[in-house]
Amino acid sequence: MTNTTTIIYNGVQIINPKFLLVSAFMITALVSTVTGTSWGAAGTIGVAIMGIAGGLGISLPATAGAIVAGAYFGDKLSPLSDTTNLAPIAAGSELYEHIKHMLYTTLPAAIISIIVYLIVGFNSSGQTTNPETVDTMLSQLDSMYSWNLLLLLPVFIIIFGSVKKWPAVPTMLSASFISIILGVVVQGFALKDGLASLVKGFNVGMTGTETKIIWEVTRLIDRGGVVSVTGTTVLIFCAMGFAGIMSVTGMLDTVLNSILKRVRSDSGIILSTIFSCFIMAFVTGSSYLSILIPGELFKNTYVKRGLHPKNLSRTLEDSGTVLVPLIPWSAAGAYMAATLGVSTLEYLPWAVLNYAGIVVAMILAITGIGVTKLSTKEKVEFKVAFGIQRDEKDV
Structure with a gap:
């Protein structure tokens, strides 16, 4: 201290x-x-x-x-x-x-x-x-x-x-x-x-x-x-359990197919991730759920398309972590408003980094700048690690 x-x-x-x-x-x-x-x-x-x-x-x-x-x-x-x-x-x-x-x-x-x-x-x-x-x-x-x-x-x-x-x-x-x-x-x-x-x-x-x-x-x-972090730890376990249930029951696959059926590019995958984080953040008001659920949703898809998982983890933080304190009904938004004595909607325009980072992430997704691709060897290694079925392209 x-x-x-x-x-x-x-x-x-x-x-x-x-x-x-x-x-x-x-x-x-x-x-x-x-x-x-x-x-x-x-x-x-x-x-x-x-x-x-x-x-x-x-x-x-x-x-x-x-x-x-x-x-x-x-x-x-x-x-x-x-x-x-x-x-x-x-x-x-x-x-x-x-x-x-x-x-x-x-x-x-x-x-x-x-x-x-x-x-x-x-x-x-x-x-x-x-x-x-x-x-x-x-x-x-x-x-x-x-x-x-x-x-x-x-x-x-x-x-x-x-x-x-x-x-x-x-x-x-x-x-x-x-x-x-x-x-x-x-x-x-x-x-x-x-x-x-x-x-x-x-x-x-x-x-x-x-x-x-x-x-x-x-x-x-x-x-x-x-x-002091006990509550957070319990919430993370519950969120991961919720994500696991959605995955095992096939609900995640249904949502994934709905989101991705018209996506044909790497930029579309990243932009879809950002959109999914937005939905989770606004619906749940939790930065943990806005990271965990889209992470589980897109984890395998990134590897299948040859995108390094660090692209996904970066996108989750860019559009999940920083968005939550700008939402009035979220725990983070309520805490910041109560602590600083200014309502969430009043300080929102001035929290420049929180939304500028999202805009930059979108620009990078569209241009491909800073988007890391997997080599053939890395793609095989991640498929094995994630339990994804390999195909002839991996040989």
């Missing part, structure tokens, strides 16, 4: 009025990439940035949109993110090649977002003031933590592990245990509290502070642990 707090503490202090929207996007993107949670990033640094925006007279819907966009940038690319891990599982690709392949759509969408936020920022007006709440947050964080560059070590381990393609689980566990050691050595936390935080999450009482802590700081610190 101390490494995340270090990033948030310093990020809050560098925001400039003219660059607030860009700062909101980039800082939130950094925090969500490091932590792997869009909700956590929006509920921590996002809340602080919203307070600053209110004091500066900057548009709250625009700020909220930038925060949501930044939060889902990290949600798409972080090896710690549940959806980033779920998409390659659903598609049959590999985690780090999935992340690398998403750069084709996510980086252009991020660049477009930054350009929009810069233009809006330079044309906005506001007074340079520092909200009292933010001052209080920084003061209380100062009293609870000893800031040290060593606290960023777990962050660098995650980033280095991603670059070197280390196994995700050992890398995350190593970073977690090093965080506990740093908490004990640098912050003076009790070892038992550090170990307990792995299960139940961190809470402000573990810092030993006797000062009355404001709600914003408590919201920042009190989270995490295995228990």
Whole structure:
């Protein structure tokens, strides 16, 4: 927790009025990439940035949109993110090649977002003031933590592990245990509290502070642990069970044939995947179901057509993960609206990355740019792995 707090503490202090929207996007993107949670990033640094925006007279819907966009940038690319891990599982690709392949759509969408936020920022007006709440947050964080560059070590381990393609689980566990050691050595936390935080999450009482802590700081610190993802884990199992039932009973084949009967091209397959993700997202309001169901639906079809599964996993994230927070009745949309104090429909136009990525994905599908094909050998290997019957073309 101390490494995340270090990033948030310093990020809050560098925001400039003219660059607030860009700062909101980039800082939130950094925090969500490091932590792997869009909700956590929006509920921590996002809340602080919203307070600053209110004091500066900057548009709250625009700020909220930038925060949501930044939060889902990290949600798409972080090896710690549940959806980033779920998409390659659903598609049959590999985690780090999935992340690398998403750069084709996510980086252009991020660049477009930054350009929009810069233009809006330079044309906005506001007074340079520092909200009292933010001052209080920084003061209380100062009293609870000893800031040290060593606290960023777990962050660098995650980033280095991603670059070197280390196994995700050992890398995350190593970073977690090093965080506990740093908490004990640098912050003076009790070892038992550090170990307990792995299960139940961190809470402000573990810092030993006797000062009355404001709600914003408590919201920042009190989270995490295995228990916090129990609901998500159960939902994933249920969703995979639902997908399995649809597959075994033949319902998926019926839906697949209905969608694909007029599709004759690779671009049509990818565009059909995007359309299917849209349907699942709007009907269920769940990012997990909008990844799992279309993933099961199109998994074999991509391989049969000689398309690498990482094309599918990228498309699932481009059109499933990022769309859900723009839907008012979804859990993500409701959470973002409640946390940031701006309705979903108000911040929707400003969450540029969320829909720009979908547009870029469509363009790539039509042009064929960034669409990876399977070699004959790879096609045979994936058919064997997926249990697909081979034909004479595979020889």
